Amino acid sequence: MHSSEQIPHPVIRRLPKYLVHVQELREEGVEWASSQEIADALGLTSSTVRQDLSHMDLRGISKKGYETSQLEAVLRQILGADIMHHVVIIGAGHLGRALAEHGAFARRGFEICGLFDRDEDLIGKSFGNAEVMSIHELAEQAGKVKIDIGIIAVPSSAAQNVAEMLVEAGVKAILNLAYKHIQVPSNVTVVDARIMESLQELAYALGKKGKAVN
Amino acid sequence: MHSSEQIPHPVIRRLPKYLVHVQELREEGVEWASSQEIADALGLTSSTVRQDLSHMDLRGISKKGYETSQLEAVLRQILGADIMHHVVIIGAGHLGRALAEHGAFARRGFEICGLFDRDEDLIGKSFGNAEVMSIHELAEQAGKVKIDIGIIAVPSSAAQNVAEMLVEAGVKAILNLAYKHIQVPSNVTVVDARIMESLQELAYALGKKGKAVN
DNA sequence: TAGATTGTTAATCGATTAACAATC
DNA sequence: TAGATTGTTAATCGATTAACAATC
Numbered sequence: 361m362h363s364s365e366q367i368p369h370p371v372i373r374r375l376p377k378y379l380v381h382v383q384e385l386r387e388e389g390v391e392w393a394s395s396q397e398i399a400d401a402l403g404l405t406s407s408t409v410r411q412d413l414s415h416m417d418l419r420g421i422s423k424k425g426y427e428t429s430q431l432e433a434v435l436r437q438i439l440g441a442d443i444m445h446h447v448v449i450i451g452a453g454h455l456g457r458a459l460a461e462h463g464a465f466a467r468r469g470f471e472i473c474g475l476f477d478r479d480e481d482l483i484g485k486s487f488g489n490a491e492v493m494s495i496h497e498l499a500e501q502a503g504k505v506k507i508d509i510g511i512i513a514v515p516s517s518a519a520q521n522v523a524e525m526l527v528e529a530g531v532k533a534i535l536n537l538a539y540k541h542i543q544v545p546s547n548v549t550v551v552d553a554r555i556m557e558s559l560q561e562l563a564y565a566l567g568k569k570g571k572a573v574n
Numbered sequence: 575m576h577s578s579e580q581i582p583h584p585v586i587r588r589l590p591k592y593l594v595h596v597q598e599l600r601e602e603g604v605e606w607a608s609s610q611e612i613a614d615a616l617g618l619t620s621s622t623v624r625q626d627l628s629h630m631d632l633r634g635i636s637k638k639g640y641e642t643s644q645l646e647a648v649l650r651q652i653l654g655a656d657i658m659h660h661v662v663i664i665g666a667g668h669l670g671r672a673l674a675e676h677g678a679f680a681r682r683g684f685e686i687c688g689l690f691d692r693d694e695d696l697i698g699k700s701f702g703n704a705e706v707m708s709i710h711e712l713a714e715q716a717g718k719v720k721i722d723i724g725i726i727a728v729p730s731s732a733a734q735n736v737a738e739m740l741v742e743a744g745v746k747a748i749l750n751l752a753y754k755h756i757q758v759p760s761n762v763t764v765v766d767a768r769i770m771e772s773l774q775e776l777a778y779a780l781g782k783k784g785k786a787v788n
Numbered sequence: 789t790a791g792a793t794t795g796t797t798a799a800t801c802g803a804t805t806a807a808c809a810a811t812c
Numbered sequence: 813t814a815g816a817t818t819g820t821t822a823a824t825c826g827a828t829t830a831a832c833a834a835t836c
Contacts, residue, residue, distance in 0.1 A: 458672035563654040
């Protein structure tokens with residue numbers, strides 16, 4: 361109810377899931393959804409859903425649940441989905457290029473406004489709508505457009521160095537795809553997203569139960 | 575100490591971070607690391623590090639800390655890093671291709687043994703060491719090699735369908751990169767890894783504090 | 789020895805779940 | 813009206829942190 365309050369981190373991490381689901385429901389023409397229905401679709405409990413939504417400017421109605429249009433609106437507002445964010449990608453290897461060429465970001469409020477690499481041979485080449493620039497041009501580019509988010513897509517050995525360049529350029533939010541923990545000042549937010557770690561988590565699960573089955 | 579015990583999920587998610595760090599330390603020739611040193615490097619508390627490591631077959635030594643070679647060994651063992659896992663990627667779009675071409679997986683025990691798509695025009699093309707096969711050949715391929723992990727890298731509208739095909743093929747661990755929650759039987763482990771969600775989490779953080787600064 | 793650091797227990801903190809009166 | 817579903821409080825559960833005796 362009180363959108364000015366601090367929303368707990370586990371709740372924040374669930375909000376994108378709610379948003380995806382409610383958008384699907386709306387495409388199907390569903391106008392109301394109960395906490396139980398949402399919980400079932402997302403693998404949560406109805407209690408968790410009601411608790412989570414109570415942090416938002418939204419009220420459900422007995423017997424009907426939550427209005428999907430209203431729910432989408434508040435989720436979009438909280439997640440800043442209506443604001444265009446300027447994103448730069450550092451590292452034009454396979455992953456960096458794939459992200460630059462991935463159309464879904466722009467549609468969801470994330471505009472790639474720079475793709476950087478230190479490899480001279482890559483500079484000038486285009487991927488998606490982005491042309492590879494020299495990493496040395498990052499500061500210059502930061503002067504032209506305000507960079508909201510920097511994505512680190514370089515080998516782990518270069519990750520800390522790149523993080524420092526981003527901080528230096530005034531970037532306050534970093535998505536770290538490198539397989540290495542980076543150190544940044546406390547006023548900079550870092551979110552880690554590593555496919556390798558997720559695979560290792562699965563490998564652990566397989567070791568625990570999967571292998572026994574086979 | 576008791577590797578047979580169930581390790582809590584938050585601990586599991588930190589293990590890959592310990593592994594990366596200890597490998598770095600070993601490369602630097604560091605033979606011992608205290609819980610405090612590890613905590614500082616990874617943004618944790620020394621208490622958390624000691625608690626986490628107490629789940630493993632390992633003993634530290636007063637005044638010295640933990641032996642890095644031993645620590646790496648137990649982490650590798652728990653995370654199954656010494657076993658080669660067979661991985662298939664469903665979806666040969668930008669992301670799927672980038673993963674197939676990314677050399678780091680093989681080096682860490684994940685061998686790409688199949689890249690599938692339903693687009694006829696892509697079938698037969700090669701990315702990395704993988705040749706694109708028809709999605710209809712998945713079941714057949716599963717009969718030839720045991721598939722440990724399936725990576726879903728298709729548009730969200732196809733994700734549930736692909737998940738069911740993987741389950742049908744006997745895959746017990748799924749990495750879901752699609753921006754959609756998938757439903758699977760309880761004996762199948764799913765880990766979500768979505769760059770979009772991570773970006774939205776950053777966007778929220780920017781909305782809370784970043785924007786005020788600028 | 790003195791001091792640093794572990795392993796572990798207990799305390800704290802926070803998230804999830806249960807329960808239920810209010811309400812549509 | 814009767815019944816379904818919310819919003820919210822209280823209970824439970826689990827993770828993190830603090831504390832400290834044991835130990836090298």
